[in-house]
Amino acid sequence: MEDITGKKRQIEKAMDEGQTIVVAGKCEVKYQGRAASKLSEGDRLLIIKQDGTFLVHQSKKMNAINYQGPGAKVIVEENEKKLLITAQRMKPMKESIEVNFSEVYGISAYFLKDDEKLKLFGTERELSDLLMQDLGVIERDLIPLKQESDIRHGTIDILAEDSGKNLVIVEVKRREASLDSISQLNRYVNELRERRNRKVRGIICAPSITENALRMLERLGLEYFKLDYEIANPSARIKGLQKKQRTLDSYEKPTS
Amino acid sequence: MEDITGKKRQIEKAMDEGQTIVVAGKCEVKYQGRAASKLSEGDRLLIIKQDGTFLVHQSKKMNAINYQGPGAKVIVEENEKKLLITAQRMKPMKESIEVNFSEVYGISAYFLKDDEKLKLFGTERELSDLLMQDLGVIERDLIPLKQESDIRHGTIDILAEDSGKNLVIVEVKRREASLDSISQLNRYVNELRERRNRKVRGIICAPSITENALRMLERLGLEYFKLDYEIANPSARIKGLQKKQRTLDSYEKPTS
DNA sequence: GCGATCAGCGGCACG
């Protein structure tokens, strides 16, 4: 027979100490909150973090099947000879998960000290930054006006001006552009067209675009620029782009 | 001193047997693929599932800091007295994670048998199904034409007709509608307006809407209907909605 | 298989 009380105490102690806890066992899971769910009995992994994060993992797939984010209060109880672990949260609204273990296969707990943050390369923001250095890669004589320009109905990635003094809105995507990318760009273009008397162009700048999105784009009179980039150093690099700094240098200080 | 070879064998054996494995330890993590990342040394949890899922968790937050989805090939190596675990995947493109452990605090492995699937209530689809039974809750004499209607630039949740024989597009949202919800609805409305000669109305149907989204909605001449629902039985229930079945019953078989 | 959309999206940055 299982010593449920002992396991309960073991988990509670680890929680008090701020450990990260993994419980493996057979359980059923109920959730009620923004939605509601029921998961019948099966073998799962439960992970409890010190910040209240609460994850129930099945043996397949990436995402937790049930979860609670940081800030959840976790309670461990003994309930009819079962180990019942509950996580409750008030934000974004009152919600709770109940994990009811009929069997516990194992419990591990670790002190995890980790202040490191992920350094990520190849984000949209990085691509946007690179483009700001030389919009000429998209179109000759295209000059940047503003990055992250807030308008009423959203934020424009890059606002620019072409050689004919037309406003150009550039929407940057790190992956294939689809219908909603086009809708997003169209939203910005429409707003500026209403507000300004200038001609306004819209360019979607992405490594690829779905066929359907391209059709919609053309129907709307918007444009697509294929953004050729790779992630190497690590640091993203846009094919054909030359930093202004380097260009200036090579003019002012030719290789001697 | 650590028996790295033993740990390597332990993990490999568990993988061969299809177990779900948890490794706790101090490691650094590198990723290269759709993007690239570097995470300096710290204490983490590594989870390896039988389907290739590969998760590196820090002691805080819900999401894995580095990961690889189902289908990844996992290799365990001994590398300069460290335990190096690599996950590689070819889809959606060639990418790999390297987790290099300088210390291993613990290894657990479990056979997790679980064929259960989550039953989820309160999804958008469920709300849409309920609305299809009686669109009168949105507007008197609104009759449903088609659910999930594919058009060129997307899929309309509910296509209906009002008492004036106008087409009505209903976009259902289970949570607060924001700018992109409005863009989405607007996209559908514009397409049908081009293709048909009838008047086309668009209604966003959500529990709430952001201030800004409401302004955009009004500016576009679209409409908002507040969708009051709760999740109780469990099964979603829309306030004011009466199932056709029940309504018919009460007329044909009044309480005796 | 691609593609469009939802998700209890989560998380972040900026007003």
Place this chain on the structure above:
DNA sequence: CGTGCCGTTGATCGC
């Protein structure tokens, strides 16, 4: 705080 929007988004469902 809200809120807009990105994400190595993931997962699902339809064609």
